[in-house]
Amino acid sequence: MADGVTFPLLGLSRLRMGTDGKGVTTLAAGAGCPLRCRWCINKRLLAEKQPEWIAPEELFERTRIDNLYFQATGGGVCFGGGESLLHADFIAAFRELTGGAWKLSAETSLNVPEAALQTALACVDEFIVDIKSMDAEIYRRYTGGDNGLVLRNLETLARAVPPENVKIRAPLIPQYNDAADQQRSETILREMGFSRIELFAYVKREEDAAL
Numbered sequence: 001m002a003d004g005v006t007f008p009l010l011g012l013s014r015l016r017m018g019t020d021g022k023g024v025t026t027l028a029a030g031a032g033c034p035l036r037c038r039w040c041i042n043k044r045l046l047a048e049k050q051p052e053w054i055a056p057e058e059l060f061e062r063t064r065i066d067n068l069y070f071q072a073t074g075g076g077v078c079f080g081g082g083e084s085l086l087h088a089d090f091i092a093a094f095r096e097l098t099g100g101a102w103k104l105s106a107e108t109s110l111n112v113p114e115a116a117l118q119t120a121l122a123c124v125d126e127f128i129v130d131i132k133s134m135d136a137e138i139y140r141r142y143t144g145g146d147n148g149l150v151l152r153n154l155e156t157l158a159r160a161v162p163p164e165n166v167k168i169r170a171p172l173i174p175q176y177n178d179a180a181d182q183q184r185s186e187t188i189l190r191e192m193g194f195s196r197i198e199l200f201a202y203v204k205r206e207e208d209a210a211l
């Protein structure tokens, strides 16, 4: 286990159902992300509160209260963000504490170093990927980043993880893409072998525009 790894916890949300894949889950929301999406909820959270850096043992102590729910429903802990895979070493250390009894899932944009994804492949059961858009230019305009790494990591994920363990969210993003772009993203993702693709729309709040 990596010594001294910590996680920048913004908050825990217990007893979630239907949002983080199978079973009852606790969401551990973390700070930090390499992207700068226009309508980012994490920006708002960071503006409101500072993260608390906690050790894997501390997170285990705080989440084990729902152990029976997790085991009875096939649920567990979902790491969200922010970009959860920036903390892949932490998730690996947390996995050593939980053993295989809990499902560990990770919400990610996949815009992370390939080494981080490799670490996650060994300890994460289910990946929930917010893909933004598969179009490089729309992606750049909305996130400020390049999606080359995302495409490479998607290919790795498609090879390494059964499709039922990957959920990909392809949003309609106000002012940045349209339904046709959403459909194009879905087509490319299906051609790559992914089958759990959720099309949905971001809801832009007025206060987001000010952040």
Ligand code: SF4
Residues within 6 Å of the ligand: 033, 034, 035, 036, 037, 039, 040, 041, 042, 043, 081, 082, 083, 109, 143
């Ligand atoms: S990937 Fe998520 S956390 Fe990161 S900037 Fe975009 S919306 Fe925010």
